[in-house]
Amino acid sequence: MEWFISQDHVTQALLATLFTWFLTAAGASLVFFFKTFNRKVLDAMLGFAAGVMIAASFWSLLSPAIEMAENVSTLPSWIPAAAGFLAGGLFLLAVDNILPHQHLDQKHAETEGISTTWNRSVLLVLAITLHNIPEGLAVGVAFGALAADLPSASMAGAIALALGIGIQNFPEGTAVAVPLRREGLSRFKCFWYGQLSGVVEPIAGVIGAMAVIIARPILPYALAFAAGAMIYVVIEELIPESQQSSKTDIATIGTMLGFTVMMSLDVALG
Numbered sequence: 263m264e265w266f267i268s269q270d271h272v273t274q275a276l277l278a279t280l281f282t283w284f285l286t287a288a289g290a291s292l293v294f295f296f297k298t299f300n301r302k303v304l305d306a307m308l309g310f311a312a313g314v315m316i317a318a319s320f321w322s323l324l325s326p327a328i329e330m331a332e333n334v335s336t337l338p339s340w341i342p343a344a345a346g347f348l349a350g351g352l353f354l355l356a357v358d359n360i361l362p363h364q365h366l367d368q369k370h371a372e373t374e375g376i377s378t379t380w381n382r383s384v385l386l387v388l389a390i391t392l393h394n395i396p397e398g399l400a401v402g403v404a405f406g407a408l409a410a411d412l413p414s415a416s417m418a419g420a421i422a423l424a425l426g427i428g429i430q431n432f433p434e435g436t437a438v439a440v441p442l443r444r445e446g447l448s449r450f451k452c453f454w455y456g457q458l459s460g461v462v463e464p465i466a467g468v469i470g471a472m473a474v475i476i477a478r479p480i481l482p483y484a485l486a487f488a489a490g491a492m493i494y495v496v497i498e499e500l501i502p503e504s505q506q507s508s509k510t511d512i513a514t515i516g517t518m519l520g521f522t523v524m525m526s527l528d529v530a531l532g
Contacts, residue, residue: 267417271406271408271471271475274408275401275405276467276468278420278421279467282397282428282431283457283461285460286394286432286435287456289435291435291453293443293452296443298440301506301507304436304440305505305512306512307436308516309517309519310519312496312500312504312516313518314429314430314523315397315492315500316492316496316524317523317524317528318400318423318426318427318528319489321528322404322426323403323423323489324347324489326415327482330482331343339482342482343485343486345486346487347493348490349487350489352490353490354395354490354494354498358392361392362376388459391459393459396488396492396495397492398467399470400488401467401470402468403474403484405420405471406481408420409478410474422528422530429523430520430524435456435459439453440452442455504517
């Protein structure tokens with residue numbers, strides 16, 4: 263841990279997002295042991311991921327953004343938070359409408375984004391990749407914020423965020439790999455596609471950390487931007503996917519548990 267703390271903040275962001283990528287791969291590795299996965303369990307896992315992202319959006323991103331705005335902006339503190347939050351949602355809306363992707367229960371004809379001839383496996387990977395862009399960005403911005411030396415930015419809080427995002431990446435890796443196995447792909451290909459969905463996190467993490475270090479005034483906007491993007495993903499993707507079966511209360515309980523875990527991590531460590 264001391265070695266990690268001694269690194270510069272961009273390197274810390276890279277290492278933290280490599281950790282979250284690793285847990286995506288760990289989730290995808292379940293395909294080596296299971297060909298099918300109980301839908302109720304998957305719903306609970308997706309709900310858990312949604313709960314983690316909701317809690318992280320407030321405690322790790324929005325609340326610090328409002329506090330930081332008081333130190334780095336001449337505007338009322340709520341304006342950078344509101345502007346960044348809405349911008350994050352609009353960014354994901356644009357990407358959602360442009361990037362071809364497909365969700366677990368969609369047929370190939372229901373592919374979202376621009377028209378394409380890409381196969382279903384690629385489209386499923388891209389759907390989860392959409393989830394991971396704001397997650398990697400959030401972790402990167404949290405570590406980059408440490409360079410500003412503000413009271414609301416702490417190493418413990420950034421680590422808690424990375425840990426929470428990593429935990430919820432596990433079911434996301436499973437959500438890609440196992441459905442592909444049911445469609446007849448080899449176990450190795452399913453694992454490969456599952457872990458590939460997390461590759462974007464280290465990239466987004468480094469970009470986020472570098473951006474806020476270079477341009478400190480954008481820090482509250484960047485934190486709120488990541489929060490808005492994450493909330494968009496939760497409402498547009500995770501919650502609807504987790505509520506597909508008749509037993510919706512399983513996913514709901516999973517969401518509450520995920521929220522509680524992330525809230526506890528952030529409050530206890532941050």
